[in-house]
Amino acid sequence: MTEDRGPTFDGVRIGRPATGALIDAGYRSQADLPEDLEELLALHGVGPRAVRLLDEARRGA
Secondary structure, eight states, X not given: OXXXXXSEETTEEOXXXXXXXXXXXXXXXXXXXXXXXXXXXXXXXXXXXXXXXXXXXXXXX
């Protein structure tokens, strides 16, 4: 079974490149992400918009 590499990562629509980058880096859910989401900007495919959307989802905004 292959993992879904669509535009949504654990319920957050961040785009296909960002989702793929997170999966390739070993993240499977929002709970797996680092406390400082800015660290994700080092991953090719993850940009400021994806980090902002993940942060908003984390805060329940």
